Amino acid sequence: MTVIPPGQPAPEFSLATEQGERLSDADLEGQTTVLVFYPFAFSPVCTDQLSVYQEVLDELESRGAKVYGVSCDSTWAQKAFREKLGVTIPQLSDFEPKGKACEAFGVLHPGGFAQRALVIIGPDRVVRYSYQAPSPAELPGANLIFDGLEAVPS
Amino acid sequence: MTDLRSSAPPPLDDSDHVRGPTEAPLLLLYGDFACPSCALADRRLRRLPLRYAFRHFALRSKRPRALALACASEAAARQGAFWPMHDALFDDQGHQDDPHLWRRAQALGLDLERFEADRRAEVTAARVARDVTSGLRAGVALTPTLFVGGERHAGPPTPELLEALAAGIARAGRGEEPARADSM
Numbered sequence: 144m145t146v147i148p149p150g151q152p153a154p155e156f157s158l159a160t161e162q163g164e165r166l167s168d169a170d171l172e173g174q175t176t177v178l179v180f181y182p183f184a185f186s187p188v189c190t191d192q193l194s195v196y197q198e199v200l201d202e203l204e205s206r207g208a209k210v211y212g213v214s215c216d217s218t219w220a221q222k223a224f225r226e227k228l229g230v231t232i233p234q235l236s237d238f239e240p241k242g243k244a245c246e247a248f249g250v251l252h253p254g255g256f257a258q259r260a261l262v263i264i265g266p267d268r269v270v271r272y273s274y275q276a277p278s279p280a281e282l283p284g285a286n287l288i289f290d291g292l293e294a295v296p297s
Numbered sequence: 298m299t300d301l302r303s304s305a306p307p308p309l310d311d312s313d314h315v316r317g318p319t320e321a322p323l324l325l326l327y328g329d330f331a332c333p334s335c336a337l338a339d340r341r342l343r344r345l346p347l348r349y350a351f352r353h354f355a356l357r358s359k360r361p362r363a364l365a366l367a368c369a370s371e372a373a374a375r376q377g378a379f380w381p382m383h384d385a386l387f388d389d390q391g392h393q394d395d396p397h398l399w400r401r402a403q404a405l406g407l408d409l410e411r412f413e414a415d416r417r418a419e420v421t422a423a424r425v426a427r428d429v430t431s432g433l434r435a436g437v438a439l440t441p442t443l444f445v446g447g448e449r450h451a452g453p454p455t456p457e458l459l460e461a462l463a464a465g466i467a468r469a470g471r472g473e474e475p476a477r478a479d480s481m
Contacts, residue, residue: 191359191438191440192439194356194358194359195356195433195437195438197356197357198356202298202301205298206298228358229358282438282451284303284436285433286301286302286303286304286433287303289300289303290302290303
């Protein structure tokens with residue numbers, strides 16, 4: 144299983160927000176969306192990754208990009224993780240039904256967690272950039288998000 | 298808007314912090330004085346006769362004292378004491394508060410009033426931010442991240458990397474390494 148390639152429409156999916164609502168593919172219409180798939184809340188590597196993206200969040204938002212963290216952890220674990228890090232990046236949970244959205248994006252690890260991956264979806268809901276780290280221990284730098292945003296038609 | 302697309306680390310210039318023999322292999326480290334893994338990396342690297350360059354990768358959300366410590370080292374640099382402060386910060390990470398910084402500044406013989414003004418100056422924050430931006434563009438996502446011969450190594454130096462560095466130092470000592478500019 145590999146991450147969804149650029150050029151394909153975003154798959155149908157539904158993820159739980161911290162507010163107890165659902166965010167689905169239809170909600171992405173009209174906004175540039177950056178989905179940051181990560182394996183586990185509280186794992187040291189994920190910790191560094193979200194801290195780095197938080198550092199450039201203003202820059203991403205000024206380019207009209209909305210960033211979300213996605214994992215198969217429960218909403219409660221994600222919220223505690225986000226608060227512990229002191230980051231504001233909203234988290235989306237793929238806990239129930241477990242891994243369904245990750246599977247739709249081609250990033251579900253056989254172990255039942257998300258591969259470390261980035262997916263950028265344009266306002267037309269077409270995937271414009273995707274990247275899957277060669278191993279879960281390898282962190283995609285924030286530079287890759289800015290490279291990927293170049294592929295989103297303005 | 299800042300350009301944050303991918304770009305290799307910029308070559309060293311006069312405002313970079315560099316020490317070690319000019320003929321030795323160059324190692325560039327992006328680090329954070331509040332990061333325990335950076336202190337470990339420093340411990341492993343300090344005894345090697347490398348040409349060693351340090352750039353800041355102090356993130357606002359990562360460790361509460363990261364930025365303050367980076368700015369303190371830059372304030373020390375303005376009095377010619379970057380490396381003594383660098384070593385003093387990594388050698389005692391248990392003491393990171395302002396009074397501990399004042400004590401270090403005094404021990405290093407710095408003008409304390411000037412140190413205080415400099416570490417809070419906008420130009421100091423901008424100097425730190427410049428390093429962070431170049432690190433972000435070079436794909437740095439955790440500390441420490443090392444660049445050796447154009448290759449990126451995330452995390453403290455492994456035994457394999459230390460071995461390769463030692464071999465490079467030996468070759469340079471025998472004059473087998475070609476002369477090179479301070480580029481990544």
